[in-house]
Amino acid sequence: MVMVFFSAKAQGFQVAYQIGAMVVLPVVMLVLEQAFGVKYFSVGLVLALGLSLWVLDALLLWLVVRSFHRDQLISWVGRKQSTLQF
Numbered sequence: 001m002v003m004v005f006f007s008a009k010a011q012g013f014q015v016a017y018q019i020g021a022m023v024v025l026p027v028v029m030l031v032l033e034q035a036f037g038v039k040y041f042s043v044g045l046v047l048a049l050g051l052s053l054w055v056l057d058a059l060l061l062w063l064v065v066r067s068f069h070r071d072q073l074i075s076w077v078g079r080k081q082s083t084l085q086f
Helices: 002-009 015-033 042-067 070-083
Strands: none
Touching: none
């Protein structure tokens, strides 16, 4: 949800990709640390983290739905396409 929210607000696709990498990279690092034994997460901790991320995702979904305005997005895309020159 974070990536969807920021990609809708980003000025270009490159900015959206960079923000997406900033969101995904810490999660990948935690999984790799757990897989290689650098860190050990107990079952209770994993369940608590999973539940908190699930609640956070639900809140972000609510925020994105409330802030999404189709007419503004369509007019923004229309402005961007009109400035393109072939």
